[in-house]
Amino acid sequence: MSDVLRVQWTIIPRTAPQPWLACSRCGEAKPFRSSDKIRLNANGKRVDAWLIYKCTGCGSTWNRPILERRPVRSIEPGLLASLHSSESTLTRLLAFDVEGLRRCAGHVEEFDDVLVIKTVLSQSTTSLRRLEILCSVPEPVGLRLDRLLANELRLSRRRIQALAKAGELLALPRGSQLRRPVRNGLRLIVALKAGEDCCATSCDRHGAVDKTGLPV
Numbered sequence: 001m002s003d004v005l006r007v008q009w010t011i012i013p014r015t016a017p018q019p020w021l022a023c024s025r026c027g028e029a030k031p032f033r034s035s036d037k038i039r040l041n042a043n044g045k046r047v048d049a050w051l052i053y054k055c056t057g058c059g060s061t062w063n064r065p066i067l068e069r070r071p072v073r074s075i076e077p078g079l080l081a082s083l084h085s086s087e088s089t090l091t092r093l094l095a096f097d098v099e100g101l102r103r104c105a106g107h108v109e110e111f112d113d114v115l116v117i118k119t120v121l122s123q124s125t126t127s128l129r130r131l132e133i134l135c136s137v138p139e140p141v142g143l144r145l146d147r148l149l150a151n152e153l154r155l156s157r158r159r160i161q162a163l164a165k166a167g168e169l170l171a172l173p174r175g176s177q178l179r180r181p182v183r184n185g186l187r188l189i190v191a192l193k194a195g196e197d198c199c200a201t202s203c204d205r206h207g208a209v210d211k212t213g214l215p216v
């Protein structure tokens with residue numbers, strides 16, 4: 001008999017981070033967006049590659065360095081082919097690599113619009129007393145943990161903070177901050193009192209069920 005509902009939330013960012021750069025044509029700092037195109041320059045035995053960004057105001061381009069003066073032989077052939085063709089999986093990976101972007105751009109704006117795919121890992125077989133959420137975050141997201149929980153559990157952020165303070169919401173590993181962006185491998189444990197918060201925290205008796213089979 002288990003009174004625990006275990007779910008996995010796979011959190012996929014929808015909007016790639018955008019560097020704010022001084023745009024000479026606009027005459028001020030503007031956010032730049034990835035064009036998902038890679039420029040490759042093979043000069044003898046060395047290769048340079050850039051991901052091309054465009055100013056959201058005027059379309060001016062900025063080349064973000066990806067490879068600099070890299071010997072051709074040191075590049076895995078599959079990667080070289082992907083760079084040549086601006087392969088979409090690679091350009092998405094690069095565009096969402098916020099740490100890499102920060103290294104070559106000053107101010108980087110992150111976004112918190114995400115797609116949350118919910119999968120039931122194991123159902124409760126008795127009355128539900130605990131909800132466990134495993135967060136899978138394949139690419140870094142800027143979304144704060146308390147905002148994610150408020151959105152998905154349909155509670156106010158104040159309520160989320162109160163639950164944490166009362167020890168009814170635990171984020172593991174310990175020390176994980178509700179105000180920090182959600183990270184891969186984070187585990188959340190929400191204690192449910194009988195009746196209270198039931199529907200808001202994915203009750204399969206009262207809540208509607210979405211197409212993944214998880215109550216919403």
Ligand SMILES: [Zn+2]
Pocket residue numbers: 023024025026027030055056057058059060
């Ligand atoms: Zn511009």
